[in-house]
Structures are given as structure tokens and as C-alpha cells.
Amino acid sequence: MKKIAYFLSVMFLFTAFAPAAMAKDAKKENPELTAEEQLRLEEINNRVEEIKAMDFADMSKEERKEVKSELREMKKEAKELGGGVYLSVGAIIIILLILILVT
Structure with missing residues (x-):
């Protein structure tokens, strides 16, 4: 049972980080x-600070x-x-699950 849990957690981990690895471009390097x-x-x-101080009324x-x-x-x-590096909520949940399963 533990082997299946480890296998699934590793597969989910690769699935979570695969899109981030493929999305690299020259600027982020x-x-x-x-x-x-x-x-x-x-x-x-x-x-932006000037705009915040404006009176829109x-x-x-x-x-x-x-x-x-x-x-x-x-902003764009x-x-x-x-x-920067961004982690999705799903990736964070998977990392937490793996840490829980390992301990």
C-alpha cells in the first residue's frame, strides 16, 4: 500500500511541476x-503612488x-x-500531502 501511495504522490508531483518547467522563457532565466x-x-x-493619491470624484x-x-x-x-516563481495552490497541497505521507 505504501508503494502505491509513494508512486501516486510522485506522479502528482511531476504533474504539478511539468507545466512550470515547460513554460520557461529567456527572460526568466x-x-x-x-x-x-x-x-x-x-x-x-x-x-502608481501618484494615481493612488488622486481624487477620483x-x-x-x-x-x-x-x-x-x-x-x-x-502592471503588465x-x-x-x-x-519570479509562482506555485499553484494544487502544487502546494500536493507538497503538503507528500510531507505528511513521508513522516
Whole structure:
């Protein structure tokens, strides 16, 4: 019975991490940011702080839409610059189950 449990846990583990391994691209292999990228990231952060300080009650609907679209674009750009490693909830649950089964 233990052999089956170990086999299934290993199979689930490989299934959880296979998509992450296949999704690698050139940018994630080099996580170091250049000086220009760090400067752009700081600019994005400053602009977000400015937007947070704005009073949206005085703005028209079109202006709010423009600010919202600007925030989306900056979020997408910051995500591309930042990179990082993400674990899904399923992968975390499988890791916990394996740790429980091993002990």
C-alpha cells in the first residue's frame, strides 16, 4: 500500500511541476535587472503612488477609464520586468500531502 501511495504522490508531483518547467522563457532565466529596467520599475511605482493619491470624484468617466487602462498597462510591464516563481495552490497541497505521507 505504501508503494502505491509513494508512486501516486510522485506522479502528482511531476504533474504539478511539468507545466512550470515547460513554460520557461529567456527572460526568466536572467532575473537580474539592468539599471534601465530598475529605473523604469521605480518610475512605475512612483506613478502608481501618484494615481493612488488622486481624487477620483472630480474626474469624468473617460478620465477614470484612461487611468484604469494606464494602471493595467503598467502592471503588465512590471510583471514582465519582475519575473519570479509562482506555485499553484494544487502544487502546494500536493507538497503538503507528500510531507505528511513521508513522516
